[in-house]
Amino acid sequence: METKVKTMTQRCIATLLVGALALACIFPFLWMVSASFKNEVDVMEFPIRLIPRTVNWNNYATVWLKSDFPNYYRNSLIVTGITLVGTIFLSTTAAYGFARLKFRGKNLIFGVYLATLMVPVQVTLLPKYIYFGQLHLNNTFYALILPGIFSAFNTFLMRQYYEGIPYELTEAAQIDGAGHFRIFWQIMLPLTKSGFVTLLLFSFTWTWNDYINPLIYCNKEELLTLTVGLQRFQQAQSTHYALIMAGCTLALAPLILLFLFTQKYFIESFASSGVKG
Amino acid sequence: MRGRKQKLSKRQLQEERAGYLFVIPNFIGILIFVALPILFSLVLGFTKWNPMQGLSAIEFAGLENFGRMVSDERLKTALLNNLIYTVAYVPISVSLALVIAVLLNNYVFCKVPLRLMCFMPYISAMVSVAYVWLILLNPEGGPVNSVLASLGVKNLPGWFTKSNSALAGIILMSIWHDAGYYMILFLAALQGLSKEVYESARVDGANGLQVFFRITVPMLASHILFVSILATINSFKVFDQINVLTEGGPGYSTNVLVYCIYHYAFREHNIGYASAVAVLLFVIIMVVSAVQVKLKEKYTL
Numbered sequence: 001m002e003t004k005v006k007t008m009t010q011r012c013i014a015t016l017l018v019g020a021l022a023l024a025c026i027f028p029f030l031w032m033v034s035a036s037f038k039n040e041v042d043v044m045e046f047p048i049r050l051i052p053r054t055v056n057w058n059n060y061a062t063v064w065l066k067s068d069f070p071n072y073y074r075n076s077l078i079v080t081g082i083t084l085v086g087t088i089f090l091s092t093t094a095a096y097g098f099a100r101l102k103f104r105g106k107n108l109i110f111g112v113y114l115a116t117l118m119v120p121v122q123v124t125l126l127p128k129y130i131y132f133g134q135l136h137l138n139n140t141f142y143a144l145i146l147p148g149i150f151s152a153f154n155t156f157l158m159r160q161y162y163e164g165i166p167y168e169l170t171e172a173a174q175i176d177g178a179g180h181f182r183i184f185w186q187i188m189l190p191l192t193k194s195g196f197v198t199l200l201l202f203s204f205t206w207t208w209n210d211y212i213n214p215l216i217y218c219n220k221e222e223l224l225t226l227t228v229g230l231q232r233f234q235q236a237q238s239t240h241y242a243l244i245m246a247g248c249t250l251a252l253a254p255l256i257l258l259f260l261f262t263q264k265y266f267i268e269s270f271a272s273s274g275v276k277g
Numbered sequence: 278m279r280g281r282k283q284k285l286s287k288r289q290l291q292e293e294r295a296g297y298l299f300v301i302p303n304f305i306g307i308l309i310f311v312a313l314p315i316l317f318s319l320v321l322g323f324t325k326w327n328p329m330q331g332l333s334a335i336e337f338a339g340l341e342n343f344g345r346m347v348s349d350e351r352l353k354t355a356l357l358n359n360l361i362y363t364v365a366y367v368p369i370s371v372s373l374a375l376v377i378a379v380l381l382n383n384y385v386f387c388k389v390p391l392r393l394m395c396f397m398p399y400i401s402a403m404v405s406v407a408y409v410w411l412i413l414l415n416p417e418g419g420p421v422n423s424v425l426a427s428l429g430v431k432n433l434p435g436w437f438t439k440s441n442s443a444l445a446g447i448i449l450m451s452i453w454h455d456a457g458y459y460m461i462l463f464l465a466a467l468q469g470l471s472k473e474v475y476e477s478a479r480v481d482g483a484n485g486l487q488v489f490f491r492i493t494v495p496m497l498a499s500h501i502l503f504v505s506i507l508a509t510i511n512s513f514k515v516f517d518q519i520n521v522l523t524e525g526g527p528g529y530s531t532n533v534l535v536y537c538i539y540h541y542a543f544r545e546h547n548i549g550y551a552s553a554v555a556v557l558l559f560v561i562i563m564v565v566s567a568v569q570v571k572l573k574e575k576y577t578l
Binding site: 028134184209 | 394419
């Protein structure tokens with residue numbers, strides 16, 4: 001009984017401690033949403049008031065109607081959507097090849113994948129900039145989509161899921177005369193749904209939040225995605241904090257909402273990436 | 278017998294053809310957009326080139342770029358800042374993540390919502406949250422300094438506006454953004470630990486702190502190492518928040534390696550020298566990765 005009481009107080013203290021840190025984690029978000037509904041004069045008021053005195057929707061109306069935000073949204077959706085479809089198709093097929101098929105030169109090709117995995121994108125920014133310049137891809141969506149869909153990381157990730165599927169299952173199908181594409185489509189994909197979700201959420205998050213690639217390869221006003229677009233917007237507004245917070249809220253909303261509704265999958269996906277990668 | 282063998286090799290050929298069909302489309306893209314740029318980046322570091330003058334103006338410069346690094350104040354400051362950033366960011370974010378993960382796993386009520394709250398910063402675009410922090414840390418009337426002032430702090434920090442506090446502000450924000458991710462990695466590792474050791478420790482009357490330092494930390498040693506190296510590599514890639522908030526300033530106070538690459542390439546139009554800095558970044562990350570591989574062998578993660 002005594003130990004039970006002790007663990008009870010321990011648990012309460014731990015909950016308070018983690019609760020305080022968790023509050024610190026979400027406080028900037030709460031403050032952002034709150035400020036986005038305030039009148040400019042009330043943004044910096046102290047003591048901090050998270051529920052605004054009057055709810056002011058005008059900030060959102062101004063951001064949406066008097067800036068290029070709808071355009072940034074559309075561009076982000078186009079780039080993220082095409083990148084997702086492309087990388088899902090290309091990484092899952094290549095991953096199946098690496099995981100289950102024997103062909104000459106496989107180890108050499110896979111070695112190239114492994115070698116590129118260690119090199120961060122920041123190292124290859126300039127060669128790609130020159131290259132895309134020569135191919136006239138700079139300031140087109142191709143400069144964002146093409147490097148996005150060919151991903152060694154995604155291929156590596158999916159290969160690990162496919163390797164975990166027992167050979168008996170695919171061999172049985174092979175004896176029944178199924179070709180490799182059918183095995184891939186009807187056995188592998190349905191059996192690795194969690195891997196598929198991981199790939200989906202990962203690519204979505206990276207592409208949606210990507211800043212350095214659009215900054216360098218695709219920074220023409222009408223092609224801006226949300227991250228660089230938000231930066232332009234902030235530079236134009238400079239000290240109009242309520243407006244900037246409305247812009248930030250709009251830019252963050254899609255991913256945060258997706259996260260809130262699918263948090264279990266998000267967290268499992270990101271957890272598996274670390275252990276495996 | 279012979280017929281069967283022929284049939285088998287036909288199947289193997291079929292498999293090989295399928296293998297190429299599955300892999301080649303992706304491999305061509307990887308070659309063009311990932312592998313060749315890596316090789317190209319190593320070559321570019323040894324050239325001199327202003328992109329404004331077209332591709333024909335590119336010329337071989339030998340080791341000139343690397344010689345210039347020795348007397349480059351901006352780069353030296355950037356390296357030092359990167360080291361300060363790493364030394365502060367890695368231990369604080371990793372230990373914070375570990376403690377929260379252990380508390381979440383063993384003690385806390387309402388585990389799921391708390392886990393969600395801690396992870397939320399990580400999935401948010403750095404650019405967006407950076408602007409929120411810019412206002413939170415505004416030295417004139419920003420909420421953080423207002424709270425500090427009401428607590429009686431006299432010398433309020435100038436955060437991003439002063440060269441002695443800008444880097445601290447960047448580090449604080451990065452820890453806030455990333456610690457939740459490292460926590461998730463630790464949580465996954467904790468789930469793999471055997472319950473029996475904990476049971477026997479409790480029977481022996483060990484308290485929470487003893488269990489943490491004598492059981493949890495040693496059993497997670499390889500994971501702590503892995504996460505620390507991941508955090509170290511991340512710390513050398515830091516860029517977004519710096520370009521958005523301080524552009525390396527005030528002065529050189531928040532210059533870091535990736536920012537230098539960007540600055541030399543797109544502000545000074547010196548692609549050759551910027552590439553040499555990229556080669557330096559490449560070498561640093563390779564060294565850290567090599568350490569990881571060596572230690573991985575030792576601990577067989």
